[in-house]
Amino acid sequence: MADVKKVVLAYSGGLDTSVILKWLQDTYNCEVVTFTADLGQGEEVEPARAKAQAMGVKEIYIDDLREEFVRDFVFPMFRANTVYEGEYLLGTSIARPLIAKRLIEIANETGADAISHGATGKGNDQVRFELGAYALKPGVKVIAPWREWDLLSREKLMDYAEKHGIPIERHGKKKSPYSMDANLLHISYEGGVLEDTWTEHEEDMWRWSVSPENAPDQATYIELTYRNGDIVAIDGVDMTPATVLAELNRIGGANGIGRLDIVENRYVGMKSRGCYETPGGTIMLKAHRAIESITLDREVAHLKDELMPKYASLIYTGYWWSPERLMLQKMIDASQVNVNGVVRLKLYKGNVIVVGRKSDDSLFDANIATFEEDGGAYNQADAAGFIKLNALRMRIAANKGREML
Secondary structure, X not given: OOOOXXXXXXXXXXXXXXXXXHHHXXXXXXXXXXXXXXXXXXXXXXXHHHHHHHOOOOOEEEEEOHHHHHHHHHHHHHHOOOOEOOOEOOOOHHHHHHHHHHHHHHHXXXXXXXXXXXXXXXXXXXXXXXXXXHHHOOOOEEEOHHHOOOOOOHHHHHHHHHHOOOOOOOOOOOOOOOEEEEOOOOEEEEOHHHHOOXXXXXXXXXXXXXXXXXOOOOOEEEEEEEEOOEEEEEOOEEOOHHHHHHHHHHHHHHOOOOEEEEEEEOOOOOEEEEEEEOHHHHHHHHHHHXXXXXXXXXXXXXXXXXXXXXXXXXXXXXXXXXXXXXXXXXXXXXOOOOOOEEEEEEEEOOEEEEEEEEOOOOOOOHHHHOOOOOOOOOOOOHHHHHHHHHHHHHHHHHHOOOOOO
């Protein structure tokens, strides 16, 4: 412990990280630098500065990372149509490599020899933070208090805070029974009644979206403009990446879009039930597949779909900075050169319905696809030889008397 002189702490200003700050100062007798990230979680981050100052912190970083988050992490992930285990849009997972990156940058700037985080020893986040940190600074020391201390309950944390004069707000406002994580892509909910997989989630849990039952009776139509696989405008209005996602969250939430209740397989081995609100991401996934449907070659599209589960797993398990993810990203990005155009969507009571797509780079040829006369653009007689050649191996097996079942 004596070899740690300065540590950079991922600091929210809440109970857990405030206790960690004091615990680091006392246990390691070291200087603590705090880093608070604004990823669009919808809560004020500036109060963390006053709390850190009150605890003697001299170097305080509060960074607005919303544009970087969407531009360099969310958008690249959505170019791959990324979904983990068929449903989860990886809202928590994709934020962790950015936080790890910034922790290491700050460690380099301040001469710190360690970083610290508030992830528990049961979850995925400890893996994500630390794999990212080691990839970017192999010799860095990582301090994970939840794996070292005995403060393993909220009551013990509160007692520690009171004993050491840590400013923690005690007020009459009812605390959410859920463990929540939020950023511009999503809000996650775990714990409470959700730990019983048979119990329905509570309606008042949701923060960003109305229920589909209470969504407007009139559909909302929007048009999304794509350039190289990324949304650059909504209804013809140019927007930055973060503004795009924020606006899609607003529109999607108002139409009851993006709610999810799943049981997922954590990397550490256990199953975990979580509920997620991802209104903007749900719209983005549907729209991106729609624009790709007319601009991507068939085999390129199919190969992307085959690679996607591996890519999703790499993000979920914390390997964003791995060479294999970087290699896959180059392949995915290369496929997006012609993914340009406009998608028109109908949003109605929790549903995202594609009603139109167009592109100057479209591979859809109405003259060939038509059910009417095509003027000789496609010779239907060619199909006979095509079918026979593709059936050849099965015909040979049948002639040999091989059973097909």
